[in-house]
Amino acid sequence: MIQLFKLALRNLGRNRRRSFFSALALGIGLALLMLMAAFVEGEMGSAIDLAIRLQSGHLQVRAASYDETKGSLKWQDLIENPEQLAAQVAALPQVRVATPRLFASGFVAVRDSSTGVRVWGIDPASPANEPYRQGLLSGEFLKADDRQGILIGLSLADRLKLKPGDTLTLSINTSSGDIVEQPFTVRGIFTTGTASFDRVTVLLPLSKAQTMAQAENHASTIFILLSDKSQADAVAQAIQTPNYKVLTWLEMNELIMQTEEMASGYMVFLYLIVLVITATVTMNALIMAVFERTREIGILAAIGMKGRRIMAMFLAESTLLATGGIILGILLGLLIVGYFTRYGFYIGEFGINTFYIANRIYTKLTVEDTLNLVALSFIITLLAGVYPALMAARMEPVEALRGGE
Amino acid sequence: MEVAKVENATRVYKTGKVETHALRGVSLTIENGEFTALVGPSGSGKTTLLQLIGCLDQPTSGRVFIKGKEVSKLNRNQRADLRRRELGFIFQFFALIPTLSAYENVEMPLLLAGQSAAERRQRVMELLKAVDLTERAHHRPDQLSGGEQQRVAIARALATNPTIILADEPTANLDTANGKQVMDIMTRLNQETGVTFIFATHDPRVIQYARRVITLRDGMVAENGAQQPHTGD
Ligand SMILES: Nc1ncnc2c1ncn2[C@@H]1O[C@H](COP(=O)(O)OP(=O)(O)O)[C@@H](O)[C@H]1O
Ligand SMILES: [Mg+2]
Numbered sequence: 199m200i201q202l203f204k205l206a207l208r209n210l211g212r213n214r215r216r217s218f219f220s221a222l223a224l225g226i227g228l229a230l231l232m233l234m235a236a237f238v239e240g241e242m243g244s245a246i247d248l249a250i251r252l253q254s255g256h257l258q259v260r261a262a263s264y265d266e267t268k269g270s271l272k273w274q275d276l277i278e279n280p281e282q283l284a285a286q287v288a289a290l291p292q293v294r295v296a297t298p299r300l301f302a303s304g305f306v307a308v309r310d311s312s313t314g315v316r317v318w319g320i321d322p323a324s325p326a327n328e329p330y331r332q333g334l335l336s337g338e339f340l341k342a343d344d345r346q347g348i349l350i351g352l353s354l355a356d357r358l359k360l361k362p363g364d365t366l367t368l369s370i371n372t373s374s375g376d377i378v379e380q381p382f383t384v385r386g387i388f389t390t391g392t393a394s395f396d397r398v399t400v401l402l403p404l405s406k407a408q409t410m411a412q413a414e415n416h417a418s419t420i421f422i423l424l425s426d427k428s429q430a431d432a433v434a435q436a437i438q439t440p441n442y443k444v445l446t447w448l449e450m451n452e453l454i455m456q457t458e459e460m461a462s463g464y465m466v467f468l469y470l471i472v473l474v475i476t477a478t479v480t481m482n483a484l485i486m487a488v489f490e491r492t493r494e495i496g497i498l499a500a501i502g503m504k505g506r507r508i509m510a511m512f513l514a515e516s517t518l519l520a521t522g523g524i525i526l527g528i529l530l531g532l533l534i535v536g537y538f539t540r541y542g543f544y545i546g547e548f549g550i551n552t553f554y555i556a557n558r559i560y561t562k563l564t565v566e567d568t569l570n571l572v573a574l575s576f577i578i579t580l581l582a583g584v585y586p587a588l589m590a591a592r593m594e595p596v597e598a599l600r601g602g603e
Numbered sequence: 604m605e606v607a608k609v610e611n612a613t614r615v616y617k618t619g620k621v622e623t624h625a626l627r628g629v630s631l632t633i634e635n636g637e638f639t640a641l642v643g644p645s646g647s648g649k650t651t652l653l654q655l656i657g658c659l660d661q662p663t664s665g666r667v668f669i670k671g672k673e674v675s676k677l678n679r680n681q682r683a684d685l686r687r688r689e690l691g692f693i694f695q696f697f698a699l700i701p702t703l704s705a706y707e708n709v710e711m712p713l714l715l716a717g718q719s720a721a722e723r724r725q726r727v728m729e730l731l732k733a734v735d736l737t738e739r740a741h742h743r744p745d746q747l748s749g750g751e752q753q754r755v756a757i758a759r760a761l762a763t764n765p766t767i768i769l770a771d772e773p774t775a776n777l778d779t780a781n782g783k784q785v786m787d788i789m790t791r792l793n794q795e796t797g798v799t800f801i802f803a804t805h806d807p808r809v810i811q812y813a814r815r816v817i818t819l820r821d822g823m824v825a826e827n828g829a830q831q832p833h834t835g836d
Contacts, residue, residue, distance in 0.1 A: 502687020
């Protein structure tokens, strides 16, 4: 066994450059796959986190008849006395924050340009507003009793060339189906680092939004954050009431979860493609080695080496190549992934309303992904070595001896 | 004792539609301890015959026996085992493994035979001494002269104490002095250990070492000489 690997190592040493490059091919392939896996993990992880932070929360309580896609403001589709319900929910030990929010649709006009927006009435004091409060770029945050102030996202501000202190006209659809219009002063500009959110969302104090939409003392939802998102089902059970429905983050983000599942399916496919390519490089190097060493194989067969052992000799070479390649790959992969985990990967303003993608993605490499990739590339490289090894083992000693003459 | 027997062996090579009759019915018997030259012009079938006796190849018709065992009845692995146990090879080209030192080349058949490290070490040193290469033990083949490489090959052929050593024109690529040294060593080993040597050659200076000469012509035995006793020089 030891002799076998010693021999294999020396044989690889005969053509150092070829051995190095075939190990490197595997290394680069593996590093690339580690980066891909880390990118998807980072992207998907952040997609769910973003969706929870910006949009869905961990739980939402809504009127049974509320339809998110219609965004109805009719009273029967809303929650009555939302502050009271929010306070009750917030009293549960697993709940970190519970706050009412009112959603309306409208558009913002400045001078001669206008654009459609979603209007969110929020309780300015609630810690649930952290993503917007922290992302405040200029101006100041809303106050509960502000009747003229509005917060807008960075992308929207850029588009309409607005800065704090500027005025805009906001029109919204009311619960009676009318459209009301009113001037507002931009109090501040925020960014969530997610262009698809910032472009369409404007924030008003809840009470102002309620008056304007003629939905006093009503809210579209109770937005709830838990201290641990795995508690979502348990808490949902606890706050179930006949008139209202409770949605968990899993239900509200089905699209993301499905996309994630699909993406992992595609990833396996991609892994296989990349690894088959690197395995071809290894196979090629080994086949060349078998041809070059035809006469040697003949000599070894002549002095009594059996096919099995000749095969083992070449398999030992592919094992060493695989090991070398994997070590190179892990080093290279950690280096590259480490960089992007730290500095992120700017992908630009991307994503759609229902699927937030951060402008910058931080890669995240899991131990599980790494081990899977290492095992997969090891196995595939070994498989690539089987054919050349069989070729060597099946040579007839006379033919092999003549091969070198 | 008969160590090798060839019975009416033919060997036909097919290359495309061309058939070459390399051997056309060869019969001969080799006794233990012989030092026999296989002579004949180039193309007369010497190499082919050595390959049949060496179990590297099979006759198209006829039979080959090694120590009474019929070779064609053995499978690939059994033939490999037979080669390892009973046969040693010396080729015209210096057939060493280039990545291994002289020592390791000689050790290889012992490794294949599953001998322990201590046994191997002792045997390899003994063999290298017999071919006068103790000092060159850790040189790679490319650091050795042709004569030295051929002596390593002799040591390797002898390693597992085979019954027969087959040498195909062992001196053809050597100068006179080295050729003589190789033949002297082979003669000495034959006398000291009793191992049977069969060597193919068409060099008259080599033929004179033989105690028996078998002449091939056109794939047939033209002259089958008798074994002469040791000259006692
Ligand atoms: N593999 C082969 N394919 C076709 N012809 C061969 C092969 N090996 C040997 N021959 C032919 O068989 C004949 C005998 O060859 P060989 O045994 O090598 O003779 P020698 O060793 O006496 O020179 C020659 O005509 C040679 O060309
Ligand atoms: Mg020949």
